[in-house]
Amino acid sequence: MVSALTDQQVIDYIKKQSAAGKTEQQIGKELLAKGVTPEQANRIKAKYESQQNDIVDDHSEGLNVDRQRSVSGQVSGKLSNPNVNAAHADESSNEYKDIYGHKIFNTQALSFEPSENLATPQNYRLGPGDEVIIDIWGTSEDHLREKISPEGSIMIAQIGPVYLNGMTINDANNHVKNAFSRKYAGMDDAETEVQVTLGQVRTIQVDILGEVATPGTFRMSPFSSVFHALYLSGGINDIGSLRNIQVLRNNKKVAGVDIYEYLFNGKTSGNIRLQEGDVIIVPPYEQLVSIDGNVKRPMYYEIKPDETIKTILDYAGGFTGDAYAGMVRLQRQSGTENELYNIERGEFSSYRLKDGDVITVGTILDRYANRVQLKGAVYRPGMFAIGRDIRTVKDLIRKADGLTDDAYADRVLLYREGPDLQLQVIALDLKNILAGISPDVELKRNDVIEVASVEDLMSKGDITIAGHVTNPGSYPYAENMTVEDLIVQAGGLLEGASTARVDVSRRIVDPASVTATQQLSQVFSISIENGLGIGKGEHFVLKPYDRVEVRRSPGYSAQSIVGVKGEVLFDGEYVLQKRNERISEIVRRAGGLIPGAYIKGASLSRKLTEAEYIARKETLRLAMTNSQSGQGDSLALSKIEVADTYNVGIDLQKALDNPGSTYDLVMQPGDELFVPQEQSTVKISGDVMFPNAVVYEPGKKLSYYIDQAGGYGQTAKKGKAFIVYLNGTVAKAKRNTPIEPGCQIIVPSKPKNGGTDWTKILAFATSFSSVATMAATITNIFK
Known part of the structure; x- marks a missing residue:
């Protein structure tokens, strides 16, 4: 497979996408999609490794090499390392484990890169490649800049080589001062001062091995720390440890790095400054546990052998507000099957975890331990808590500021959960309970007390108004409501409403009746003026379920x-x-x-009219039904739309x-x-040899015009030919049927099955002024 990109294009692409904030995994996948091969990636990597020695003397360029080294490592690591590819393939699968802390070293915004303006550390030791700046002032003055040679010394004129390798800045300052005392006078008498400072620093090589995205040798600043080295290697891969990173120097362990100490406690004790030849080893994790449910940060966490459930809860940010903190559920693999444990709160700090454990934190029950509810005719209905102030029904009513004036206290319903959670209804004489005559009732959890209103117990049906008002409909009944009140609620009268007659129909209510009555309702006719009742209608009081009908005035008519x-x-x-x-x-x-x-x-x-339109639709439906039963073309009929x-x-x-x-x-x-203009043609269509329009000839008969169209077709139904005149009338075409200018002669065809050829009829419709004309035509065909 030949790559579509050159080596330089690959490098430029990586730089551009890195600056845009994309991760190494995203860039690697995109390069694979663009056709970059593992062979090309290895070639780019080797090319930049060979260029490192050429630019190692320049600190800024050395840092650039460091970044380019990382870039080439990204390409080769993503394309040629099958383990890394497999790991990233897992990211898109359901088995991908989101482990806390693993993404910290592949985030572009967090590079852990050392500052170039950092003061030289006191314990920094000089080495080959470091630039030394020597300033001399006093009796003698001089300014020298020298770079330490690979042998560890600098060359000073008239003095010779001065060995500085491995010295700190303070040691180097004293050593140089002693060396210059042989050249400059006044050194011993403090008349001449010497100061040694560090100029451009060298680069160091550090090996990063183990479970990182791109293991290998990296060149970096001597001020770099372990965290920066991990960043340059692309971060820790999916199976790498965050808790047991080791730093080796001269084959001895000099530091152990626990990333969680930094993430949770801000401690950077293990993030030591690296030196030439250091080796960083990232082993696989030893124990990984998962926590989910009602914690603030549910995910996977790496743990150490002595860490407990309390530790993992701290890592997850603790319980959420709705978590059940009294117990957690732990699932553990025993080697042959899974086991389930319920761990109580008291064991959280002592119960040690094992690799593969899954901890689940449940939620609290969706119920209340001390809630009661008060509804209805009280001043403060709502939820209340059973406690010191509220223990009985009397306490609850007093806490709700008492009953309203319309409360019906003789019979109040208490809804209570029974022993098997079945709903029970208890009737209370609240009036006597409040008066102290009947014993008070102690409240229980989830009790619901409903105090009815006297008005709720009375039937108050809505009142309906219809006819010529702005907003006809139903309105709630109110005491002493009049027709005028109802008209106002309905938005007033419309133009054309009759004020001479407004009908009010009323139900007949006779609770004591034992026989049926022939009368169904009472009807009252009243007159109104300016929306107010006059005569018998003055202050006409409505009753529940009355229906008011405002008629249209017979003297009103809108323009037609x-x-x-x-x-x-x-x-x-x-x-x-x-x-x-x-x-x-x-x-x-x-x-x-x-x-x-x-x-x-x-x-x-x-x-x-509406009735005519429905009839036309029904006629078309029946025609389609006949067609579907084999008597015509239902597909053609389905295309017909009935006009209005x-x-x-x-x-x-x-x-x-x-x-x-x-x-x-x-x-x-x-x-x-x-009224059309004068017409001078006659149109012949249908089953004729050549349908066309010809000039009208006064006195000519049907046969003349059929001949003008070449005669009848082979399947023409001659006896069913008809003529449509411009004025909308239709006549059956016979020998002496008059032919008028502008008319149309239509000759239908014989269908193959012997029924009506609806397809032909549909074709004729294009020449009709409307579908209504066609419907009339169809009717005449079958007379």
């Missing part, structure tokens, strides 16, 4: 609109002026017809010649009259 379009002088919309206004009157109000109007083709479109308008066949010429006659139709709201 009709439309006139086409060849009239003033087309547009017109408001009907009176009832039963006819077509001729509307045409006259529109200024009459203009020259060129085709009066025979005038048509009237009318909106379906239909055409009314009219003869406008006769209507204008005979005003007020049956030809002169009465206009209805929503009607639209259309």
Whole structure:
């Protein structure tokens, strides 16, 4: 597999993504996806290792090499180390263990890198590569900068080599001063002073081995600590220990690092400064336990052999507020099976844990040990605690500031849990209990006392108002409520409401009756003026369940609109002026017809009433049912949508010649009259040889126009041909049926199964003015 990226592109990509805050695991996966091979990663790693000696003399460049060394380690470690790859594969699986502290050394924002402005530590020992600055002042003055050679010395003119390797700054200062006393006068008399300081420092090599993301040799600042070295290695992997990290120097252990001491207590005693040749070993963890449930930080924790349940609880941040702290559940693997233990609170500090233990902290019970509830007609209903002040029912009522004025105290219900948690109901004479006549009742946990109100015991049904009011509906009954009050609650009267008659219907209530009655209700008719009752309706008091109906005034009528379009002088919309206004009157109000109007083709479109629309839908449904039973094409029928308008066949010429006659139709709201221009064609469609439109020839018969379309088709149903005229009328096509300009001759086909060819009918619909016309056509076909 050939990589799509060059070596330099890989390095640049790692630097850019690291600066963006991505982890090494994310960068490694992205490089794999981009085709970077393990061979290429190893080549990059070797390339930068070979360049280390060339730039080791420059401290800042040495730190850069250190970072580049880490970068190359990221590439090679992520792509070539199968253990690391397997570990990161576990991160996406359900078995991945989120161990506390493992992410601290692979976080970009926390590098533990030493400060370059740090004062030289007193115990820092000079070595090859360190730069020494010597300042001389007094009787003699000089300024020297020398770098310690690989042999451990610096060369001073007229003095020779001065050996400084392994010395501290103080030791080096005294040693140099003694050496300069041979060259400069006044050293012994303190007339000349010498000061030795540290310039640029060398880099050191440290080996990091064991369970880290990228084990190997790393070059870093001599001021670096163990934590910084762990960061450079990519952090501790999934099986690495946080509690037992060892630092070896000259084959001897010089420090043991416990990361938890730093994370939980802030102690950095094990985070020692590293020296040339130090070895850091991260062994696998020995014991790992898990804690979940109601603790503040549930996850995996690494423990030492002597740590207990109390320790792990401290690591997890302690219990949450709803945790049951009296006992924890511990699951342990015995080697052949799992075992379960319940550990009491007293054993937390002494019960030692083992590897693989799982601790679960439960939650407290969702119930109250001392709660009672008071409901109903008291001044302060709610929850109360049984205690020193509240022990009995009388105490509870007193704590709630007593009963309200409408409380029904003769019979109060106490709901109580029985021995088997079954609900029990106890009736109390609260009136006598409060008076001291009846014995008081001691309260128990979860008791619920409900004090009813006198009004709650009375039936108060809602009152309903309907008709011409702003907000018709049901409203709650109130004493002495009048019709005026109800109208105000309903938002007042609408325009057109009748003030001469408002009907109030009332239930017939006769509790003592022993026979049925023929009368179902009482009805009262009252008059109102300005929303107030007058005459018999003045202060008419309503009762529960009354129904008030505000009628529409017979003298009120909203404007009704009709439309006139086409060849009239003033087309547009017109408001009907009176009832039963006819077509001729509307045409006259529109200024009459203009020259060129085709009066025979005038048509009237009318909106379906709700009942008509339902009937049309039902007709279409029945047609579809017949089609599904094998008598037609149900798929074609399913595409038909019933319009909300239909055409009314009219003869406008006769209507204008005979005003007020049956030809002169009465206009209805929503009607639209259309008068077309003069027409000069006839359209022939359906099962003919060449459907087209031809010029109208006066006096020509049906056969002439069929011939103009090439004659009938092979499957034409000649006897069922029909003609649709512009005015919306339909006629069966016979030899002497008149042909008029603008009409359409339609020839249906014989279906293969002998039934109606609904597909053809549907095709004809495109030439109709509306689906309503098509419905009328279908009706005429089967007459």
